[in-house]
Amino acid sequence: MSFHPLMAYDRARFQKSERKIADEGPPFVFTPERRAKLDDILTKYPPDKKRSAVLAALYLVQEQVGYVTAGGMRHVAGILDLAPAEVEDVATYYVMFFKEPVGKHVVQVCRTLSCALMGAERVTETLSEKLGIKVGETDASGTFTLLEFECLGACDRAPVIMVNNAQWYECVRPEDVGRLVDDLTASKRDPAFSGCHLKVEA
Numbered sequence: 001m002s003f004h005p006l007m008a009y010d011r012a013r014f015q016k017s018e019r020k021i022a023d024e025g026p027p028f029v030f031t032p033e034r035r036a037k038l039d040d041i042l043t044k045y046p047p048d049k050k051r052s053a054v055l056a057a058l059y060l061v062q063e064q065v066g067y068v069t070a071g072g073m074r075h076v077a078g079i080l081d082l083a084p085a086e087v088e089d090v091a092t093y094y095v096m097f098f099k100e101p102v103g104k105h106v107v108q109v110c111r112t113l114s115c116a117l118m119g120a121e122r123v124t125e126t127l128s129e130k131l132g133i134k135v136g137e138t139d140a141s142g143t144f145t146l147l148e149f150e151c152l153g154a155c156d157r158a159p160v161i162m163v164n165n166a167q168w169y170e171c172v173r174p175e176d177v178g179r180l181v182d183d184l185t186a187s188k189r190d191p192a193f194s195g196c197h198l199k200v201e202a
C-alpha cells in the first residue's frame with residue numbers, strides 16, 4: 001500500500017520473490033579481496049553456525065555487482081553450506097538487497113506514517129519530476145533509482161531520505177530536492193552499499 005493514492009507501491013519489482021531467480025544467470029565468484037573479507041567475517045561464527053553470515057555475504061555480492069545476482073546467491077550458498085533457495089529467501093525478504101540493476105544513486109524516500117504526515121509524498125513527487133522517473137524506476141543514464149522505503153528509524157526528523165544505504169538526509173522539504181539531486185549528480189562518491197548508517201549528513 002501507499003500513503004499516497006497516486007503513487008503505486010512498485011517496490012515489488014526489486015524485491016519480488018521468484019524461486020527461479022537462483023537458477024538463472026551467469027556464475028559468480030567473489031574477488032579475492034571480498035572473499036578474504038567474508039572469510040574474516042566467518043571467523044566470528046562457530047563453524048556450524050556460518051550460515052549466520054548470509055547477510056554479510058549478500059552485502060558483499062551487492063557491493064561487487066551492484067545488485068544480488070542469482071549466481072551470487074548460488075556462490076554464497078556454496079560457501080555457507082546452504083541451499084540456494086535458503087539464500088534466495090533471505091535476499092528476497094530484506095528490502096536492502098536489489099535483484100536487478102539499480103542506478104549509481106539509489107534514492108529511497110521513507111513513506112511511513114511520520115514521514116507521510118510531514119510531507120514525504122510531496123518530496124517523492126518533486127524527486128520524480130526532477131529525475132524524470134517514477135517510483136521504482138531507474139533513469140536512462142543509470143544514475144538514479146527512485147524508491148519508497150518503510151520507516152528508516154529517524155521519525156523525529158521526518159521526512160527522511162536515504163541514498164545508497166549510506167547517505168542520510170533529514171527534515172527534507174520539496175524545495176530541498178533540487179539541490180540534493182544536483183549535489184548527488186556532481187558527487188564523485190562511489191556507490192555505497194555497506195548497509196551501515198555510519199555517515200549522517202545534514
Ligand code: FES
Nearest residue numbers: 110115152154155
Ligand atoms: S516514519 Fe520515516 S523515519 Fe520513521
